[in-house]
Amino acid sequence: MVEYEPIIGMEVHVELQTRSKMFCGCEVAFGGEPNTRCCPVCLGLPGSLPVINERAVELMARAALALNCTIASQCVFHRKNYYYPDLPKNYQISQYDYPLGVNGWVEILAGGKSKKIAIRRVHMEEDTGKLLHVAGNKSYIDYNRSGVPLMEIVTQNPPPEGLDQIESAEEAREYLQRLRQILLYLGVSDVKMEEGSMRCEPNVSIRPKGQTEFGVKTEIKNLNSFRAVYLGVDYELKRQERVLREGGTIVQETRRWDDERGVTASMRSKEFEQEYRYFPDPDLVPLRFTNDWITKLKADLPELPIPKMKRFMSDYGISLSDAEVLCDTREMADFYESCAKLAKDPKAVANWLTGEFLRLLNATGTTVAETKLTPANIAALLDLLDSGTINRNTAKSVFEEMFTTGKTPSEIVKEKGLEQVTDTAEIEAVVNRVLAANSNEVRRYRSGEVKLKSWFVGQVMRETKGKANPALVNELLERNLEE
Ligand SMILES: [Zn+2]
Structure with a gap:
């Protein structure tokens, strides 16, 4: 029988804990009255101009360095063009061929063994609005999240020499938990999966062991907890293996994890990267980082x-x-x-x-x-x-x-008055009192019911309000009971 091996890639989005959004001064906060934290810039109104949030760039560079990435000497913002109601500009400001950080790794402990999971890139972008679908085929849009600084962290498969890849659902979860822990240590995000400030979209494929080319991959969405990441990846690996063993083929698609039913279901077939028509955002200048700036950030890492x-x-x-x-x-x-x-x-x-x-x-x-x-x-x-x-x-x-x-x-x-009583005479007096008051138990003990001893210990400890030295109590009881 053919043995399959999994290839698991992780795409993680993290919202940054800045005071204001990526390209405007609107406040960043979770929840609140919908559409109260937006302005012409994050709503993409014509004529508005974005301004880069320096603090956001600094935090993302800090994260990229902690993930052992090389910081690009120049990085560029691109427009990723697509139409969707949660994106009023019709493009998302993101990064394409000049991301902020490249070639890093995250150390994980897989069953106690250290592995260094290869990171391909860390890039900066802005979050989109949020759609709320309600009963009666209605949808509402909240733009409070539009333009919140967002960092994307992508793993690399196959990993370069000396680095590792994620090889199981357990490792996928461990990778995510470590990533979250590192970002919390850095103080760059509150990384709450349940609030969406950390979102993870794994892509999963399998291939016969020994084969070098990748199998067809599926992407999993709607994973809102570490447990869901584990279960979703595990389910998808098993589903793909079943399909292949039954002689079927895997379709490249996005699948939605259903937490209640514990299955993934097809959402849509995968759109291709070329369709986004990336081009450099003419409103934003490229960023260049000095070595001094990078050195200082590195020195500040915890x-x-x-x-x-x-x-x-x-x-x-x-x-x-x-x-x-x-x-x-x-x-x-x-x-x-x-x-x-x-x-x-x-x-x-x-x-x-x-x-x-x-x-x-x-x-x-x-x-x-x-x-x-x-x-x-x-x-x-x-x-x-x-x-x-x-x-x-x-x-x-x-x-x-x-x-x-x-x-x-x-x-x-x-x-x-909790000092331990270590005075032998004092404890012995209590022991004698206990033995005298419980002659029946003493007789039973002496005729072989030795397990009564712990009961006697309990009585003495109660009399001394738990303050007697237990070793001494044991010793004295033994001596007096054996007589
Ligand atoms: Zn705004």
């Missing part, structure tokens, strides 16, 4: 997620899975690093942050930036635990109290 994860693993001895959780966002990574630098045991810090801290953040809907916990307080808490001043259970409740009130751990311990 440490990116995967390099940061690797450094945390080697600097602090934490596991890959902990590093993944801690480096999920830049805020969490910075918070962890501040704690790890103050605490004696960075691995213990990792446990507390990936466990209790995340649990409390989720339960209260708090962000890392909003938390009242400070790195100094976390380090101090771990010291109290380490020195035996409090036990582990108490530490958990102190942690929660610190999270809620922002008080220092020693304040909380003092206020609530």
Whole structure:
């Protein structure tokens, strides 16, 4: 039987987080009253002239550099001509043969293994308006999104030597998640798939293993979550294989993902690039970037997620899975690093942050930036635990109290009298009291029901309000019960 291999290309659009649009001063924001954030420029009225948003160019160049692209020494805006109601100008300002950045890559971890997915280009364009189709065959148009700065990131298949391509639905999802994470680290976009500030259109084909030419590809639209990207690509790969095995042929087309039914369905056959009649926009000058400008942008790049994860693993001895959780966002990574630098045991810090801290953040809907916990307080808490001043259970409740009130751990311990009881005589007195009050259980224990021991531990801990040193309780119980 013929074995097939998938070829997956990703076209990702990202809206930038600028204050104003790409070529006019209208405000960029999600939602709001339709058609309240537009002007003659973004509505494409005759005689209006676009002006390039410098901040948008800077943010896109920053992203292109973080994606390891070479910044073009000259880049040009083209008109991409087509008619559609969401595009009142009848052309979209985009880039064609002189894009902003070329030949980059994004590192992903595919099953723990590092791969560098080749990026062909990163280019600048403007977003279109939004069509709203409602019942009764009516459609409404909202031009608030017209002209929002948009960045397009396209992968390269086959990849150049030394780089990789996306080879499965899992890798497609991982690529997208990494891309999103990098863009969040850079602060260039809020990258919300559900709000459409990040949109992904994968193209998928398969070919018999060993064949060098590509199979016919289909493009998938309407993927509004990472899960949908995974399911849509997976479905399309399986569908194409079934068609070929049954002796059919793949049609080059755009297919729409139906989230409810879990299938793709044909939308339209693919239009060809030539039909857009690209030409340089005569209203916009070409851009030239100086080396100084590029060097400065490069120097301003933050440490990116995967390099940061690797450094945390080697600097602090934490596991890959902990590093993944801690480096999920830049805020969490910075918070962890501040704690790890103050605490004696960075691995213990990792446990507390990936466990209790995340649990409390989720339960209260708090962000890392909003938390009242400070790195100094976390380090101090771990010291109290380490020195035996409090036990582990108490530490958990102190942690929660610190999270809620922002008080220092020693304040909380003092206020609530939570110091661990490590005085042997004091604990032994409680042990004796418990044994005397429960002579029945003592008899049963002595006649072989040894599992009753944990019940005794529970009684002693209750009597001491959970403050007794558990190791000592165990030891004393054993000694007294064996008598
Ligand atoms: Zn405008």
